[in-house]
Amino acid sequence: MNILIVYAHPEPQSLNHALKVQMIDHLRAAGHSVQVSDLYEMDWKAVLDRHDMMSKDPSEPFDPSLDSKHAYESGTQSIDIAKEQEKSLWADHVIFQFPLWWFSMPAIMKGWFERVYAYGFAYGYGEHSDTHWGDRYGEGRFSGKRAMLVVTAGGWEPHYSARGVNGPIDDILFPIHHGMLFYPGFQVLPPYVMYRVGKMDEARFQQTCTELFARLDSLETTDPIPYFTQNGGAYDIPSLTLKSDINPQLSGFSAHMDER
């Protein structure tokens, strides 16, 4: 399989870097092709702006969305954006690896999504009708591909539990899982999250690698998070609210999972 690792950590002598190297070695030893987008090492441009559109008339106002569509369709996107789009299309699996900073991904990775996810590439296409509201949430550019987060957190695991002060990790990651990965069609695997990583000794590092390798070995067979597809009948259209007989007792993020 073709596997892309999109990785964000500023320090080569870090736990994240060591884990990334372990993952690459393990995947290659298993016969997979691996590409890595090491965003800090690439000096990835984090900020979406008009310079991303090479033919944009400097006297015209910049529309982040519509201008990305024009640049995507006309082949005038910044080269770094086009390259990442190619890598993501090449991949069968995409792993996003990052430290949890302020309850989300580092800014440099947020900027990867903002810039690579052009209008027409990752959103803004597909039929709009009474039964279909664009190709998104389970359909789209990345249909047939899978994605997984590999996340390090400094805090303690109970702080991220169902009633922990930080909020449950699954809810913290929902805007990424559902809004950034399932949205353009990825099947999203449960994340691999490590806690209290400031206290990781050699024994726990080995244990962590063992667990992570098991996750890598089962990329094809792990059940994805069972989100309802937008156009599969669970939602009223165009309000895009869950039909009254779907998880009738639930609201919030957890309502969007088909646990039947």
Add this chain to the structure above:
Amino acid sequence: MNILIVYAHPEPQSLNHALKVQMIDHLRAAGHSVQVSDLYEMDWKAVLDRHDMMSKDPSEPFDPSLDSKHAYESGTQSIDIAKEQEKSLWADHVIFQFPLWWFSMPAIMKGWFERVYAYGFAYGYGEHSDTHWGDRYGEGRFSGKRAMLVVTAGGWEPHYSARGVNGPIDDILFPIHHGMLFYPGFQVLPPYVMYRVGKMDEARFQQTCTELFARLDSLETTDPIPYFTQNGGAYDIPSLTLKSDINPQLSGFSAHMDER
């Protein structure tokens, strides 16, 4: 009062820019002092890295957290970081205004938090004991100050409702409200969110300004979101999970609000 607006949108001819100008004029006309951090205009550095620490030995590994502590304490932070810290301390109220991109703030603003929120400035201090787990979640540097989000979204309001496909807007914003603002001590006001902003005509713009001005006029009197303070008795320490008699029927983000 002193009011800081931290603002992220790349285009001066945009709805967000027009709203920002309206807010500034309205606040100044009411006698307030206003500073603005227009992150795109400032060419704000979005990416946290070792260059933020002016005296960092280039031969030593970079620790994003500990090195920010050292730089903060020794006065060797990058000047742009120190300036934003000063502005945030000057302010009685901070308004964060941004378009919702992929269910969060733009990368350039995420980078504001990552860089300005140094260890020792926004986290990592206060007593650790059986009854107190650091000054955070309701206590901290910004105690006594208030913060509010002003957010534009392209999507429809029902898509962000309790059972809408995007997830409820209050849950989408929880990692910001609770994790980035309440964490270092801000009282967090309910957000002002505009939907379907691609379709805003002059009449709706006027209506929007009227609503927004009403929110600005009541910054001092609006009830903040009633999050439980971490050290106020609602949480077990050190697991930092809600005590069993606190919202016993709830889990997830909504459990952390005191609706009594």
